[in-house]
Amino acid sequence: MIELPALPTEYQVRNPNFAAEVERVFSQAPFVQALGFQLTDFAAGRCHTALTLQENHLQQDGYVHAGVQATLADHSAGTAAATLLAEGQIILTAEFKLNLLRAADGERLCCQARVLKPGASLIIAEAEVFCLRGEHAELVSKAMVTLAVVDKR
Amino acid sequence: MIELPALPTEYQVRNPNFAAEVERVFSQAPFVQALGFQLTDFAAGRCHTALTLQENHLQQDGYVHAGVQATLADHSAGTAAATLLAEGQIILTAEFKLNLLRAADGERLCCQARVLKPGASLIIAEAEVFCLRGEHAELVSKAMVTLAVVDKR
């Protein structure tokens, strides 16, 4: 029987100094700073982020707004993709889809993003968002994200 | 030749006082208030919104963050759906997909959402986001949104 491959565990790095681009993607994005996202871990093809929930992240019925989860998933996926860029390239989200699995209500969100396909012009990544309350964590949403690789002007 | 139907132009309203729910969905959503969304128009099955862009809506390269557009599209679609609820029901986003057609860079976003299918348990809506700069407006993103109809606890 043929072994089906796990996803890439090794990614080809084009810019050895990719940490600088990751840092820029996080610290220079005003929307992400305004929301309070934290970059908790990253490596080639992967990115982990977190958000301490506050009242202004909620929607009208007290749950975490879908837009907060979407932004966290999209930005984490984009950052995972940014680790694989060559110097002088940037990423732009071409499209994403988010499934909200349960109403999210807790103290903190954690997001884990990883690249599924590193392409020369398109990078596809997925991102899982977990909601934490005390010692309890559950998967609340999952995104598939298509990112366009663009030369910086 | 059979005429293909345009989308529903008349929707069945279950709660004659739906304007109150629309108002609540907007004014009681802290994330939407924090971002500065404005409700500019609505009717059964439809919702128009706008956002005056500020620096804290941007990503790392100066474009409007995908998460801002996603939140505007999702919330507008949810509000369009909310016009069709019975009293005592609320909507929760089950999933959405957003295509970003061009990098968005301007003074203001406008969003037009409309219900494609009003169902008893699922409402499907689409939302178009336009970016305005001076007299120029262009479509920058489009979302398809699936909303779950839930009884308020």
Place this chain on the structure above:
Amino acid sequence: MIELPALPTEYQVRNPNFAAEVERVFSQAPFVQALGFQLTDFAAGRCHTALTLQENHLQQDGYVHAGVQATLADHSAGTAAATLLAEGQIILTAEFKLNLLRAADGERLCCQARVLKPGASLIIAEAEVFCLRGEHAELVSKAMVTLAVVDKR
């Protein structure tokens, strides 16, 4: 008040002989021929198709299979995109999303696809699928499709 633009009604044609590519995309696709799709109309940025339903298009409960609708929507969107290619380019679907609005049960499907954004490397199109029974037609599904423009090898 600024007028929000309708979608592009004029598209830039790069290959004046695009009808040949449209013809090829239809007649040389064995899966599409096996399913029985018909190309009913096309123009720059647009494509209309149809399918006379037979038992082998159905799923286990007698409705049109989601995969049949997905294939019709995807292929029609791809054909709409193919009208805008330069000579020597082909399109490959990068991703699509299909919302099924109601269970489809009838005699014939019609699909109308149009390009939302003609880009140099990505073309975004949407496709609406209608199900016809006697004189009655209703929208049964809608897709958003991202197509990659690739140089023929």
Place this chain on the structure above:
Amino acid sequence: MIELPALPTEYQVRNPNFAAEVERVFSQAPFVQALGFQLTDFAAGRCHTALTLQENHLQQDGYVHAGVQATLADHSAGTAAATLLAEGQIILTAEFKLNLLRAADGERLCCQARVLKPGASLIIAEAEVFCLRGEHAELVSKAMVTLAVVDKR
């Protein structure tokens, strides 16, 4: 540090005889039979399928048609969901999204679907499609699928 949960490895089974429904979903779906899908394995919340590729599964440039992959992913996800239904319930696809990671060209497709969230009215599943050529297998597409749980009429 809080351990983030892996996805559910145990699912609650409502119909101890779910194998009969799985069998029905496969053998009674004419489209799936016409395409030649095989059910290779299943368990509560999971389903594995395969397809030996033939010329009539291809698109105009010799690659596996996106619609074939979409149908395999959707039907496998639906079958995974069907293992968790109560007696008298059926599943209908509400929407799905498929990312095509690379052009698929090989001898056989294998699909692995699993439920991410088993809900009372909505079940969310994902499906990965691998393309096999000789001893080589690679992930060619991945879908997220939302399935509606409906009472059989």
